[in-house]
Amino acid sequence: MKIIDNINKVKAEFEIELKDCLDIENHQSLYRKYLSRKSGLIQGFFKEVASIPPEKKGMVGKEINDLKLMITAALDEKKKELETGDSRRELTDHSLPGRPQYIGRLHPLTIVLKEMISVFEGMGFEVVTGPEIETDFYNFEALNFPEDHPARDLQDTFFLDNGMLLRTHTSPVQIRVMEQQNPPIRIIAPGRVFRKDTPDATHTPVFNQVEGLYVDKNVTLAELKGSLLAFARALFGPKMDIRFRAGFFPFTEPSVEYDFTCVMCEGKGCSICKGTGWIEISGCGMVNPAVFEFVGIDPEEYTGFAWGMGLERIAMLKYRISDIRMFYENDLRFLDQF
Numbered sequence: 001m002k003i004i005d006n007i008n009k010v011k012a013e014f015e016i017e018l019k020d021c022l023d024i025e026n027h028q029s030l031y032r033k034y035l036s037r038k039s040g041l042i043q044g045f046f047k048e049v050a051s052i053p054p055e056k057k058g059m060v061g062k063e064i065n066d067l068k069l070m071i072t073a074a075l076d077e078k079k080k081e082l083e084t085g086d087s088r089r090e091l092t093d094h095s096l097p098g099r100p101q102y103i104g105r106l107h108p109l110t111i112v113l114k115e116m117i118s119v120f121e122g123m124g125f126e127v128v129t130g131p132e133i134e135t136d137f138y139n140f141e142a143l144n145f146p147e148d149h150p151a152r153d154l155q156d157t158f159f160l161d162n163g164m165l166l167r168t169h170t171s172p173v174q175i176r177v178m179e180q181q182n183p184p185i186r187i188i189a190p191g192r193v194f195r196k197d198t199p200d201a202t203h204t205p206v207f208n209q210v211e212g213l214y215v216d217k218n219v220t221l222a223e224l225k226g227s228l229l230a231f232a233r234a235l236f237g238p239k240m241d242i243r244f245r246a247g248f249f250p251f252t253e254p255s256v257e258y259d260f261t262c263v264m265c266e267g268k269g270c271s272i273c274k275g276t277g278w279i280e281i282s283g284c285g286m287v288n289p290a291v292f293e294f295v296g297i298d299p300e301e302y303t304g305f306a307w308g309m310g311l312e313r314i315a316m317l318k319y320r321i322s323d324i325r326m327f328y329e330n331d332l333r334f335l336d337q338f
């Protein structure tokens with residue numbers, strides 16, 4: 001019944017207002033609002049009783065009466081409290097120190113990702129994302145992974161019951177973009193990737209990559225090196241340099257592994273870089289013509305480069321963090337520092 005709902009609403013409202021009542025003036029206005037014989041809410045309810053079915057009158061009348069008794073008793077009690085000074089206001093000790101307020105802040109990975117995106121956007125790259133649950137085609141086949149490639153092993157990849165898998169890298173996004181879009185293509189694809197790694201200081205089963213892809217006419221390996229060097233200097237300062245070493249990935253040809261100048265010793269050699277002055281970053285290379293064929297781009301007309309990059313790795317170097325697990329433990333003592 002509507003009147004019963006209204007009675008309950010008024011009861012709840014009164015309880016809140018009573019808690020906030022700290023002085024006699026406020027007490028008087030509560031008294032008027034609820035108990036005034038002329039315009040009080042209780043009196044209003046009694047007037048409504050006239051218009052409800054006779055068989056319900058007794059029940060509703062009792063509800064209103066109970067509410068009236070409750071409010072009367074509570075206001076009497078409150079009045080005594082206010083008159084003797086035994087109120088909440090008097091119990092407040094204004095000399096106590098305040099409680100600290102925790103201010104929300106960005107996660108270090110978010111801070112670094114935003115910075116990376118802004119650097120690459122400055123070079124004309126556009127951010128795209130793709131699904132984390134992928135098919136074998138996008139994660140492996142279209143990227144030219146042979147059937148027996150070790151990355152396809154159950155030991156390394158999370159396969160789902162429905163035949164799908166959790167992407168092991170962000171490279172499937174390259175395939176999805178190249179299927180949809182004609183060159184020139186200039187994208188970066190940040191996102192989570194999944195591998196069956198046992199967590200330790202440098203591995204977690206879930207981490208983030210930032211994939212890059214540039215496809216156009218006459219794209220060269222030198223441009224790839226220049227882009228990565230510009231990125232390194234934007235993030236870590238003008239003293240950074242880059243080094244390419246021969247590598248192998250199914251989806252790039254030629255493939256290289258790339259290193260940045262060690263951020264700890266600026267290339268002089270230290271224990272972190274094992275005296276070499278270089279820190280391994282990740283892999284990159286020229287898009288394999290076989291990949292272009294999968295997505296219908298003419299490898300005679302176009303060339304392209306692609307790189308991978310671990311977001312956690314870059315953040316660890318930037319903030320000198322020695323254990324990747326720190327990013328995921330949600331320890332405020334760690335997160336508060338950013």
Ligand SMILES: [Zn+2]
Pocket residue numbers: 262263264265266267268269270271272273274275277278
């Ligand atoms: Zn070093």
